[in-house]
Amino acid sequence: MPFLILGFVALIVLVLLSRAFARMETAEAARWSRITLGLAITIVGGLISLRGLAFVGAPIATFGIGMMAIGAGFRPKPRRNDGQASPPATPTTRSREEALDLLGLEGNPDETEIREAYRKLMKKVHPDSGGTDGLSRRLTEARDILLKD
Numbered sequence: 001m002p003f004l005i006l007g008f009v010a011l012i013v014l015v016l017l018s019r020a021f022a023r024m025e026t027a028e029a030a031r032w033s034r035i036t037l038g039l040a041i042t043i044v045g046g047l048i049s050l051r052g053l054a055f056v057g058a059p060i061a062t063f064g065i066g067m068m069a070i071g072a073g074f075r076p077k078p079r080r081n082d083g084q085a086s087p088p089a090t091p092t093t094r095s096r097e098e099a100l101d102l103l104g105l106e107g108n109p110d111e112t113e114i115r116e117a118y119r120k121l122m123k124k125v126h127p128d129s130g131g132t133d134g135l136s137r138r139l140t141e142a143r144d145i146l147l148k149d
Helices: 002-023 026-050 054-072 096-103 111-125 133-148
Strands: none
Touching (some): 096 111, 096 133, 111 133
């Protein structure tokens, strides 16, 4: 009888969790899937290790921990150039016309228009949002050129 009640409670919990999972956005659902899968892999690896096969279970558990870390948002730091040549320099924005064109402005914009255009574009091209360092650097240079005038 206690196993029947425990099974019924587990079933209710699974139904509630699946309903919550179905309402999540895709990115959030993928994140929680990685965390859950990582937890399950870690548990399996730990059980295999406890059965006496640590040489098999430990790498499996380590992989599961890595999956949970990736799901939680931890990313490895990018490697530095170890004595290698530096990446090629990006062309810089030199003229006021180029700066206006890069920020999508025309004529003689005031400071608020320049800052608004800069923020709008930077949200799209910032390296933390999936953009590149070079383009964000060029936008910053263009903003600086226009604000100095």
